[in-house]
Amino acid sequence: MNTHWQILVVDDEEVMCESLAAWLREDGYHVDTACSGRDAVEKARAKDYAIYFVDLKMPGGMDGIETMMQIRRLHPDASIIIITAYATVDTAITAIKEGAQEYIVKPCNPEEISMLVSRILKVKRLQRENTILRKKLSRQYSFHDVVSKNPRMHAVLELAQEISSLRSTVLIQGESGTGKEMVARAIHYSGDRAANPFIAVSCAALAETLLESELFGHEKGAFTGASAQKRGKFELADSGTIFLDEIGDISPKLQCDLLRVLQERSFYRVGGSEEVRVDARVIAATHVDLRQAVAEGKFREDLFYRLNVIEIRIPPLRERREDVPLLARHFLERLSHELGKDAGDFSDGAMKVLMDHNWPGNVRELENAVERAIVTCHGRVLTEDDFGFLAQNGARKPWSIPAGMTLQDMEKQMIVATLERTEGNIKEAAGVLGIDRSTMYEKIKRYEIPR
Amino acid sequence: MKYFYVGATADLRTDTDREALTALRGRVGEEFGLPVRAIELPAIDFTFDAARGQYASSAALDLLVRETPPDAAKLLAVTTRDLFIPVLTFVFGQAQLNGRVGIVSLARLRQEFYTLPPDGAVFLDRAVKEALHESGHLFGLIHCADRGCAMSLSTGVRQIDIKQPAFCGPCQGRIRRPSRGESQ
Numbered sequence: 328m329n330t331h332w333q334i335l336v337v338d339d340e341e342v343m344c345e346s347l348a349a350w351l352r353e354d355g356y357h358v359d360t361a362c363s364g365r366d367a368v369e370k371a372r373a374k375d376y377a378i379y380f381v382d383l384k385m386p387g388g389m390d391g392i393e394t395m396m397q398i399r400r401l402h403p404d405a406s407i408i409i410i411t412a413y414a415t416v417d418t419a420i421t422a423i424k425e426g427a428q429e430y431i432v433k434p435c436n437p438e439e440i441s442m443l444v445s446r447i448l449k450v451k452r453l454q455r456e457n458t459i460l461r462k463k464l465s466r467q468y469s470f471h472d473v474v475s476k477n478p479r480m481h482a483v484l485e486l487a488q489e490i491s492s493l494r495s496t497v498l499i500q501g502e503s504g505t506g507k508e509m510v511a512r513a514i515h516y517s518g519d520r521a522a523n524p525f526i527a528v529s530c531a532a533l534a535e536t537l538l539e540s541e542l543f544g545h546e547k548g549a550f551t552g553a554s555a556q557k558r559g560k561f562e563l564a565d566s567g568t569i570f571l572d573e574i575g576d577i578s579p580k581l582q583c584d585l586l587r588v589l590q591e592r593s594f595y596r597v598g599g600s601e602e603v604r605v606d607a608r609v610i611a612a613t614h615v616d617l618r619q620a621v622a623e624g625k626f627r628e629d630l631f632y633r634l635n636v637i638e639i640r641i642p643p644l645r646e647r648r649e650d651v652p653l654l655a656r657h658f659l660e661r662l663s664h665e666l667g668k669d670a671g672d673f674s675d676g677a678m679k680v681l682m683d684h685n686w687p688g689n690v691r692e693l694e695n696a697v698e699r700a701i702v703t704c705h706g707r708v709l710t711e712d713d714f715g716f717l718a719q720n721g722a723r724k725p726w727s728i729p730a731g732m733t734l735q736d737m738e739k740q741m742i743v744a745t746l747e748r749t750e751g752n753i754k755e756a757a758g759v760l761g762i763d764r765s766t767m768y769e770k771i772k773r774y775e776i777p778r
Numbered sequence: 779m780k781y782f783y784v785g786a787t788a789d790l791r792t793d794t795d796r797e798a799l800t801a802l803r804g805r806v807g808e809e810f811g812l813p814v815r816a817i818e819l820p821a822i823d824f825t826f827d828a829a830r831g832q833y834a835s836s837a838a839l840d841l842l843v844r845e846t847p848p849d850a851a852k853l854l855a856v857t858t859r860d861l862f863i864p865v866l867t868f869v870f871g872q873a874q875l876n877g878r879v880g881i882v883s884l885a886r887l888r889q890e891f892y893t894l895p896p897d898g899a900v901f902l903d904r905a906v907k908e909a910l911h912e913s914g915h916l917f918g919l920i921h922c923a924d925r926g927c928a929m930s931l932s933t934g935v936r937q938i939d940i941k942q943p944a945f946c947g948p949c950q951g952r953i954r955r956p957s958r959g960e961s962q
Binding site: 340342343345346347349350352353354355410433434435436437438440441 | 837868875
């Protein structure tokens, strides 16, 4: 029950150090010992402990108070308990002033130490839980929060739900702003890893070497500035999920390293010689066409197949226009509450502007547009004027018609294009074109459109 | 064949202490499934700390390591001496976690220690529970959150009295019995 909490006991007397460590280990804690202040600071640099027991009087020019100050410089939130055999009011005050959480006089009652430790850990557990809950509160992670009535989106969500408890790697493809991370989070939080961490990394945001140490961590001294050991995102995601956004942008070396992690489920920290084993589910996402990148030799073929075990393609917003009003109302409701404004509806004109817009930035762009309109609007209803900025910078390009085209050519091309978008789903394509299914079949037959 | 040795240090003399030794020896024998053997152990008087008037349990464990017979899988000592580790006012016992030697003190298990009239049954019950607890550590168990389990941490006799002279289900399952190879 306590196995993941780590404690450091610092005392120059070995018997004192070892006996307290042994006593705490019986409680299930992982306990390390240090025989001097210097030793303690070195150990704190390599590892962050939940609690430090530090003896006040230690020889060698570094007493308990000095040791505590140096540890607190490394870990400002460290819980440090100062132990002393010679209690004076002065030392107690100094210890507490310098940030000791508790001050105990040895020998002390077993019950006292036991309660002290469980009280500190209770607070730490609550702090951690609070952080997770806050995150959950600010971002909802379930499939119910993906708003859509589009059949292709429903298929995507169904697939995502089906595979949520598997360990298989998932590749999510979709344009920027289509909600790739949201789908990844929904997969994680509805699967059996939900209680474990979900770690998101944007591969495009960092330079190659930085990304490498970000993903795999590094050992102390691995490079200039690596002053302490650092765990990488893969380690943090152990028994959970790691989400690698913009996977198409990573360098050939990292592609190679990543392939190794996917195959062996283990890796080495930068500058390290110890193999680290992890059980992290990988969900990768990209806005570029990886098949194309493979064909052009920019992306390793073997890595692509390792990633592409389960493929999820999220359609862009312009191909599921029926979701625009739904999403717009969803954002209006949420954002007007968050921004403390009273906006409650869209005028018909405003909705028409939204429906006609091409949304190159997809759902994210729509969300930002609604937010901007709420901020600048004056009444309860958002009008087309409130969305005037869309017409200026994102208006659809006028459609040009090639010369010499017949009405039948046009109809054929339109049916072919719509079927492509609906991935051959005739019922859906008929719905988009506003005709019934039998008419659709008739036209497909007449124009000899291959199915 | 390897044995679980359970014996008293030289200070154990009264009949009630001997009775407690027999009772706890029987109980640990049936719990861990290892054949139990009796052993006479030397006194631990050299671990006496005059300033505290108590005996250092870590030093006592060092002695027990030297006294462990070659055919012993585990060794549990029972003493009447009041034990301590430097940072604590006392300990009821101490054992190497998943190791070979442990020690239980009977000193604070008697009602007389708390200026109450003697009660043989209560004393016997506490001795069995603490012997099970320290043996549990020898077999790799850590403290249990279940107040009724013998592995729950007791920092006073009241907590010992609350618990059962048995392990809860999950602790039962976690006992690390020496493998066949080790025990033969």
